[in-house]
Amino acid sequence: MMETLDENEIEKLSFYHQKILDIFENGLYPDIKCNPTSILLDDIETLLRSYVLLNKKSWMKSVKDVERILFYEPNYIHSLSYWHQDILNKKKILLGFNYFSTTSTCFMLRYLMTFQRQELKRRSKNGPIRILCGKSQFSNKTRLSGWNEDYESPKKKSIENELNKWKIQIRLEQDKESPAVWYLNEEDVELFFKTVHPGEDCLKVK
Structure with missing residues (x-):
């Protein structure tokens, strides 16, 4: 829902962000504020994305929250990473x-x-x-001409x-x-x- 909202619809963005936060902290992971908790990849990505969308108008305002989620929350145990061998x-x-x-x-x-x-x-x-x-x-989309095809x-x-x-x-x-x-x-x-x-x-x- 947040994706479809305009960047100036601040109240609606805040409302849906809070709903996601409530589901995450109170529904999916009720003990996360007190205990280290393993988080599913989809759930940690949804949480991260909600902070980014909350600040559509000024993306840099999301930086501290994204850093906190990815690097600094001691109870957030997850494998979401952007570096790969x-x-x-x-x-x-x-x-x-x-x-x-x-x-x-x-x-x-x-x-x-x-x-x-x-x-x-x-x-x-x-x-x-x-x-x-x-x-x-090693991924490849099946097509007749290999990687040279316009894909x-x-x-x-x-x-x-x-x-x-x-x-x-x-x-x-x-x-x-x-x-x-x-x-x-x-x-x-x-x-x-x-x-x-x-x-x-x-x-x-x-």
């Missing part, structure tokens, strides 16, 4: 948002490029920032649409060795980091 080269790490909704994926891209640049550089070993855009590196995964398309909203647009380029993996154009990323300062909103002014 490269199956084809175990020495490399890539970003994977398979368990994130489109809304959460777009938020995490903004968050990482705005607040976690050093972490991105370290994890990527100062190479290209790589993103898994299929269900896995575009929904995840890749949503990420591309998001990057086009930024002050400095960043192009996606396909990994030749692993077609399900795309990477951020390194020249675009360099220009982005030089132009958009850390902590500055990456989105174009409406």
Whole structure:
């Protein structure tokens, strides 16, 4: 429901966010405030997404709550992560948002490029920032001509649409060795980091 609301419908967004929070804390996980509790992936993602949608008008207001959910709540035991080992080269790490909704994926891209640049550089070993855009590196949609056919995964398309909203647009380029993996154009990323300062909103002014 929150996805369909306009960013200016603050009261309605707050109402539905509170409903999700109540279901999470009082219905699904009633002991979570007192005891460490294992949380299903779908449930932790729904909670995270509700905070992002609550702040549609200003995405950066969601940062503290998202960080708290992902990293700092001692009783939140979950496996939701956006870093994954490269199956084809175990020495490399890539970003994977398979368990994130489109809304959460777009938020995490903004968050990482705005607040976690050093972490991105370290994890990527100062190479290209790589993103898994299929269900896995071995995933393939059955089609006659293999990967050369004009097919575009929904995840890749949503990420591309998001990057086009930024002050400095960043192009996606396909990994030749692993077609399900795309990477951020390194020249675009360099220009982005030089132009958009850390902590500055990456989105174009409406």
